[in-house]
Amino acid sequence: MPTSQPTQTAEVARLLAKCQRVVALTGAGISVESGIPDFRSKGGLWTRFPPDQYATIQAFMDDPEKVWQMLAEMEKVLDRAKPNPGHLALSRLEKLGVVEGIITQNIDGLHQEAGSKTVVEFHGSHRTLGCQWCGKGYGSDEFDGTETPPLCSCGKVLKPDVVFFGEAIPTRAMNDANSLASGCRVMLVVGTSAEVVPASQMPMLAKRNGATVVEVNVERTLLTDSVTDHFLQGKAGVVLTDLANEIAKLL
Ligand SMILES: [Zn+2]
Known part of the structure; x- marks a missing residue:
């Protein structure tokens, strides 16, 4: 049965320090403290821009200018966001040789901004854009945001390299x-509650290969009573900072 949180944090810290080879799977919850609301939450992006009309690849191909009304809003939020203590703690744990890599469902690039080197972005990134028609690629820093929608040199509207609904997860x-x-x-x-494929498969895959699953979430999820071995309840910024401080003492 779960013990009180400080005891459990210390126990998990010992486990992580001993095992090393830790992989983090992160989702929207880690970036909420950076001011990026979960798109799915109340007041989130999807309540104002229904994803079936604004976030499918078909919607983009049919009417990219319309989809850019949503993307412009999203960019405004993402551009303001800075890494929070949760991102920084994971980056510190990578430098300490404990965290091997991060698999993220987020498109905000905040793990890299916090200094993490091995980051797998399931849903792509908003930091680069590509042309669906001629294939040319651009960095988002090549556009100052006044130009909406940003255009390719071929004249077509560019799409951020984020995975739209109806698009496959990049093979790599x-x-x-x-x-x-x-x-x-x-x-x-x-x-993350890791309910959406393919993120949902990762904890199971790890577990089948003998890994221990540690969950850090504000609320219990479907994972908590199924695959999770240790549940640390709280905000990512607080829990991960405590964990990194404990681990640093043990190394
Ligand atoms: Zn083009």
Whole structure:
């Protein structure tokens, strides 16, 4: 039965320090503290821009200007966001040789901004854009945001390299995630209920290969009573900072 949180944090810290080869699976919950509301939450992006009309690849191909009304809003939120203590703690744990890599469902690039090096982005990134018609790629820093929608040199509207509904997860991300998840000793699930494929498969894959699953979430999820071995309840920024401080003492 779960013990009180401080005891449990210390126990998990010992486990992580001993096992190393830790892979983190992160979701929207870790970026909420950076001011990015979960798109699915009340007041989130999807309540104002229904994803079937604004976030499918078909919607983009049919009417990219319309989809950019949603993307412009999303960019405004993402551009303002800075890494929070949760992102920084994971980056610190990578430098300490404890965290091997991060698999994230987020498109905000905040793990990299926090200094993490091995980051697999399941749903792509908003930091690069591509042309669906001629294939040319651009960095989002090549556009200052006044130009909406941003255009390719061929004249067509560019699409951020985020995975739209109806698009496949990039093969490379899928392969990298599978290899990280199947090779880790501990999977640290942070800020996600991991109910959406393929993220949902990662804790199971890790577990089948002998890993311990540690979950950090504000609320219990479907994972908590199924695959989770240790549940640390709380905000990612608080829990991960405590964990990183404890681990640093043990190394
Ligand atoms: Zn083009």
